[in-house]
Amino acid sequence: MHIGVPLETRAGETRVAATPETVKKLIGLGHQITVQSGAGIAASIPDSAFSAAGAKIGDAATALGAELVLKVVAPDEAELAQMKSGTVLVGMLNPFDSDNIARLAERGLTAFALEAAPRTSRAQSLDVLSSQANIAGYKSVLVAANHYPRFMPMLMTAAGTVKAARVLVLGAGVAGLQAIATAKRLGAVIEASDVRPAVKEQIESLGAKFVDVPFETDEERECAEGVGGYARPMPASWMERQAKAVHERAKQADIVITTALIPGRRAPILLHEATVAEMKPGSVVVDLAAAQGGNCPLTVADQVVIRHGVTIVGHSNLPALVPADASALYSRNLLDFLKLVIDQEGRFHLDLEDDIVKACLMCEGGRVLRNNAGAASSAAAPQEKKEKV
Template sequence: MHIGVPLETRAGETRVAATPETIKKLIGQGHQVTVQSNAGLNASLPDSAYEAVGALIGDAGAAFGADIVLKVLAPDATELARMRPGAVLVGMLNPFDDDSIARMAAQGIIAFALEAAPRTSRAQSLDVLSSQANIAGYKAVMVAANQYPRFMPMLMTAAGTVKAARVLVLGAGVAGLQAIATAKRLGAVIEASDVRPAVKEQIESLGAKFVDVPFETDEERECAEGVGGYARPMPASWMLRQAQAVHERARQADIVITTALIPGRRAPTLLHEETVQLMKPGSVVVDLAAAQGGNCPLTVPDQVVIRHGVTLVGYTNLAALVPADASALYARNLLDFLKLVIDKDGQFHLDLEDDIVAACLMCRDGQAVRVNSR
């Protein structure tokens, strides 16, 4: 089959959907691969690196005109118009964007959004959310360290002792756990909070202290278990108690990293303005939920602002700040997904009995497969 890898044109997007490593494997399976010129340049992958493994270098029309198109983000209207009916699109297409999915359906393509893959052991190798969140958690700490006007570790010098930074991580999913691990490597003192009691052991194993908010009702305990590895919205009574615990910890923290997200919904508010007002001057907040409204109402998407003496970082695409490794991991995720939709003869095969394929399928035959309620 002919596989196309276009250049990502969204502002700030530096990743690429395939690397020489994965393209070499695809070509080894008998496929022809066309990479749009300069598609990998921002990820330190020049055209010559792709040509060295047998890829063809072409323009946008050649990449989007392929049988299977590999993307990082959903195509815009101009890009979508370049795809032919019946073509297959694979990428992070935002399964909760009904309008975008409807446009893809109208174009007559078959689209797979890998964010919709089930959180199962079998799907781990193609879990794009985890691979990219892992990078975001790491980069969040590095960005915070850059903005923080003091050292992260404790230092004992001839001029005196510098205390270690106190870091509070809100949300202990993949990004939060990586943030804890990275902050620990930098010598910080860390506390972390999450609605799910099951992550307490993971938090403590990484060297952080768990901020425990006890459950008072069966409803609170049931919501905390989550669904498919994701957190669920918690009852107002628990959120109030958690807000008070976070308020007290944040006042003492030097750096707060918030990572709480609920797929398809606005991010929960965890860090209120009243709390920010009481934080120490020079403190830093990195809000990984900025793209979904933010865990702090003062966060401004894609900007660094100072409010009440606190620096708030609202970068919405932290993984794109580490484009080489982010692309490498993402490309491997795509390669593993393609194994499920390409048969042993090298042809596209849609197996709806496969739970991963069925979950990721967004549209086919001119119809959206799943429409999300708003």
């Protein structure tokens, strides 16, 4: 197959969908690869590195006009206009953006959104959400340390002792756990909260204290357990108790990192303005949910603002701040997915009996096949969205 790797044109997007490592492997399988000139520059991969791996360097029209196009994010109108009907598109296409998926279908693309992959053991190697969330969690701590006006670790000097920073992490999924681990390496004292009681052991194993909000009803306990890595939105009674616990911990914290996302919906509010108003001057909040409205109502997407003396960081694409490793991990995710849709003869093969392929397929032959990341778009009733944790 002819596989194209275009330059990402979205503002602030520095990642690339292939690296010399994955290009070499795809060429070894008999494919022809065209990488748009400059596609890897922001990720510290010059054109010469792709050429050395066997790829051809071409323009946008050639890369987007390939049989199979690998992207980081969904194509914009200008990119879509250069793609042919019948092209196979693989990337992070935002399966909850129904307008975007409809545009891809109208163009006649066969599009796969890797964010929709089931959260199963078999799909772990192509789990783009986890690979990129891991990077976001790591970078969130470094960004916080950069804005924090004091040291992170405890220091004993001739001029006196400096206390260790206190870090509160809200949400202990992939990003949250990596944030805990990174903050611990920097010497901070860490507390973490999550709706799932099962993560208490993981939090404590990384050296953080678990902020426990006990369950009072079976409904609360059932919602917290969730299914397949997701939990349903918690009842109001539990959220009120958690808000009180978070309020007290945040007042004592120097850095708060929030990570809660609900796919397809606005992010839940975890850190209220009243809480920020009582935080210590110079404190820092890094909101990983900024792109979905934020876990704090004071967050402004893609901006750093100061409210009530607290610095609130709203970077919406933290993985793009670590483009070399983010691209390396993402491209390996793509490579593992391609193994499911390319047969041994090197031809595209759509196997709808494969649960991963079926979940990721958004549109094919001009038809939208999936809506809201897995619910059939025809007559099926909408499924309850789950909270990513």
